[in-house]
Amino acid sequence: QQQVKQSPQSLIVQKGGISIINCAYENTAFDYFPWYQQFPGKGPALLIAIRPDVSEKKEGRFTISFNKSAKQFSLHIMDSQPGDSATYFCAASPRGGKSTFGDGTTLTVKP
């Protein structure tokens, strides 16, 4: 019940395209859903996060869509750029509890 399932494992997108990464969870106690971006040799860094009281959150080119009834959330990267090439992790945590991470998606944006 603690798992967070993430797909796809890898994604190749042309510059200017839309990148979409999906995650699903089971634990209804989760109430914080962040996306982390990780470049090679670096630690994960928070990109954007959402709580279940809203269905969408947008920050610049990055949008989280959240479907509470389906227990799914997704990251959309609009106008994808080569500099967005990185590994993306979704995560989920209950209030005050540990974050459980998805398996990660390696995004490659081709120029």
Added chain:
Amino acid sequence: EPEVTQTPSHQVTQMGQEVILRCVPISNHLYFYWYRQILGQKVEFLVSFYNNEISEKSEIFDDQFSVERPDGSNFTLKIRSTKLEDSAMYFCASRTGHQNTGELFFGEGSRLTVL
């Protein structure tokens, strides 16, 4: 900008040896974590620490690991009797005590290579 710092950045050790990884969390943060990431794999939770005690730990934690906060700034992970499969990146993370955010701030990691 405050950051989580970790040392060493890379450590090579022989199988069976003990290793200590060090972390300095962000100064006003109250929750501290260790995660590890085997090359190319997911970020795996090891332990969380709050108010000078472990608040959660993974199933594998007690087998080989221990944590300490020996002073007001450092947070250490000790790995006893290292095995080849312990080779990984170990990340320290911290967060504030505010309930309205769960954002984790990660250090750059300590790469452990067990030979």
